Amino acid sequence: MRTARPFCRLASFCFVATIAVLPAAAQSGAVYRQVQGTLEYEEGGSLARRPIRSIQASIYPLSAPSNVSVVSTDSRGYFSANLRSASIPPGSYVEMTFQARNFAADVYLELDGANDRMTWRRRVRVPSGSAPVDLGGLVTVGNVSAHFNIAECLRVGHLYASARRGDTDAISRADVEYPDASWSHYNSFWNEIKLSGPRIRGYGGAVDPNTGAPVDRGFRDETILHEYGHYLTDDISDHDGTGGPHTETQDLGYEFAWMEGFPTYYAHAVEAAYPADVTMTRSLETNLGGPAGSEATTWACLWDLHDGLGTETFDRVNGTASIRTAIFQIFDSEIDRGSLRNGTSISRTILGFRSAWANRQLSPAADLDAVFAG
Ligand SMILES: [Ca+2]
Ligand SMILES: [Ca+2]
Ligand SMILES: [Ca+2]
Ligand SMILES: [Ca+2]
Ligand SMILES: [Zn+2]
Incomplete structure (x- = not known):
């Protein structure tokens, strides 16, 4: 039940990137001139440069802003468009705008009431000659590159899920708010992921309730994909948990443990596929070391089915690609329905999952039980 929202006003600002020095071109008079480049974002902490993938950008002559070419970035963050040379003569400006939105995620500052989203803008003076005009650039941490890290996490998380479906219900594009002042969570009423972050442009300001230290989850991929796991649960599976405060080793019931444990397992499964x-x-x-009904036990069991043989004596399940796919398929089909393929009801818990696993005969029963006992 997604709630329609009005189109959002721009809260735009420029990011500055170095203008490449371009060679003088020999020829002139071409009808079109290429405008191209690579978009990257800065990773928090390491400040590594990462490609901004699968987003759309609008490119236009500053003198004719309605004359828009829409381009998409590829897996390297590269984009290219051909603009009429007459529309971008040397000395004029060409501009590009883009937002943190791809097929999996739409990331913004705040939509409830304020309708603020970031728009990044890049403006370049067209050099003489006919060589391609470079509009590429880097979105820095200071210019909220976290939005692109979040979009990339969900893009990869969506690819993981899409390749392992056990059902035909659709995965919608997820709305993500960052920074939020509250503890990171998924709001199932608004269908919105909220991620804790520091004060940015009047939003956020999350602090640890115990220490008072600032909390920033914009580059914490496990948290981002855990919350997306809740989103996927809402879209393509189901749960019987109640929500509320929790720690990983508390026993709040098997339903609660599944609701929180599966998304944590899923985050790590995505990393294993896309390291x-x-x-x-x-x-x-x-x-x-949590009790059987804790979320830590739920994710530890799922992980031992997923991973290889390792050194744990109780873990005799070698998680092949087909086993990993089956784990997600059980989440998508048997757990979603609350029943086995033969119609027998199961709980939406690690115990129900165990029944589905046994029913699919994915490993010898004794090996499965050893993992659950381990
Ligand atoms: Ca489903
Ligand atoms: Ca283990
Ligand atoms: Ca294993
Ligand atoms: Ca293991
Ligand atoms: Zn959670």
């Missing part, structure tokens, strides 16, 4: 694109800062191999 160059998302980063987890811990391993799920070791259970944190």
Whole structure:
């Protein structure tokens, strides 16, 4: 039940990127001139440059802003358009605008009431000659590159899910608000992911309730994909958890443990499939010592089915590609329906998952039970 929202006003500003020195061109008089470049964003912490993939950008002569060419960035962040040479003579300006939106995610500052989203703008003076005009640039951390990290996490998370579907219900484009002043969570009423972040442009300002220290989840891929796991649960699966405050080792019931444990497993499964694109800062191999009804036990069991044979004596399940796919398919189909393929009801818990696993005969029963006991 997505709520329609009005079109959003621009809260735009420029980001500055170095203008490339271009060689003088030998020829003149061409009808079209290429405008191209690579868009990148700065990773938090490492400040590594990462491509901005699968977004659309609008390119236009500053003198004729309605004369728009829409381009898409590829897997390297590269884009290209051919503009009429007469519309961008040397000395004039060509401009590009884009937002943090791809097929999986729409990331903004705030839509409830204020309708503020970021628009990044790049303006370049057209050099003489006929060589391509470089409009590429880097969105820095200071210019809220976190929005592109979030969009990239969900893009990869969407690819992971789409390649492993067990059902035909659709995955919609997720709305993501960053920075939010509250603790990161998924709001199932607004169908909106809210990610904690520091004070930016009048929004955010999240602090740790215990220490008072600022909290920033804009580059914390596990949190981002965990919340997207809740989003996917809402779109293509289901849960019987109640929500509310929790820690990973608390026993708040098997339903709660599944609702919170599966998204954490999913975040790590995405990293295992796309290690160059998302980063987890811990391993799920070791259970944190929670009781059977804790979310840590749920994700630790799922992880041991997913991973290889390792050194754990109780883990005799070698998570092949087909097993990994089956884990997601059970989430998408049996857990979604609350029943096995033969119609027998199951709970939306790790115990229901175990029944579905056994029903699919994905591993010898004794090996499955050993993982659940481990
Ligand atoms: Ca489904
Ligand atoms: Ca383990
Ligand atoms: Ca294993
Ligand atoms: Ca293991
Ligand atoms: Zn959660």
